[in-house]
Amino acid sequence: MMFLLGLTGSIGMGKSTTAEMFAQMGCAVWDADAAVHRLYRQGGAAVAPMAKAFPDAIVDGAVSRAALKTIIGQDPSALKVIEGIVHPLVLQDRKSFMESANADIAVFDIPLLFETGAEREFDAVACVFVAEEIQRQRVLDRGTMTAEQLDMIIAKQLPAREKADRADFVIVTDTLEHARAQVEDVVKQIRKDMDDA
């Protein structure tokens, strides 16, 4: 039996970094943002439907994130249309990963896990969490988004506190050492429960 653990949290709160720690503990990891990257690149399954809806978003045969951000900046309702195209393809990618993964625990890094109602599909959900000032600083330090773009994304997500409240495990990502210790505890707990069952 494979235990299915959802991993979520607000933008920039440390999902990818924490997912890597789960991988180091021997878990199989699937990443929704990485799936979107595969879908957007040349030959990816999202290119044709996105080209139809947003011709300006295609650069060199791939979906350009910079172009998409400009499009969404001009018309925030475009994000709903993008989601309508992308989310079903992301779901297909996740299902095929589930069929091929071979580990006792599979971790699914999904930014919009609660927003899309996916929590029902997992045995448990872990949520990363850190103070909002640290979150903003970390995202803006990456230099890929303006403060306005960040505000727009945060406004589209459930409040970070609510995600943490709804999760079975909360992983505080204030330092790498602290996060790693909590990941180890979560994995040990799940493995123990599986052994006892």
Ligand SMILES: CC(C)(COP(=O)(O)OP(=O)(O)OC[C@H]1O[C@@H](n2cnc3c(N)ncnc32)[C@H](O)[C@@H]1O)[C@@H](O)C(=O)NCCC(=O)NCCS
């Ligand atoms: C908006 C886009 C162009 C921004 O691209 P960019 O490379 O700057 O950021 P990246 O993709 O790494 O996303 C960063 C974070 O933004 C948040 N985010 C992304 N899309 C959404 C969304 N539709 N709603 C709320 N938050 C979102 C997530 O926390 C994500 O981890 C891109 O995220 C996108 O095309 N989003 C639509 C597809 C989608 O819904 N992806 C979410 C995972 S399935």
Ligand SMILES: Nc1ncnc2c1ncn2[C@@H]1O[C@H](COP(=O)(O)OP(=O)(O)OP(=O)(O)O)[C@@H](O)[C@H]1O
């Ligand atoms: N436990 C931690 N301690 C210190 N810094 C961290 C920790 N976890 C993540 N970070 C830093 O925070 C930033 C965001 O982390 P990461 O990319 O893992 O977040 P994310 O939730 O996957 O982001 P997004 O929602 O944009 O995909 C990175 O610069 C990362 O190095």
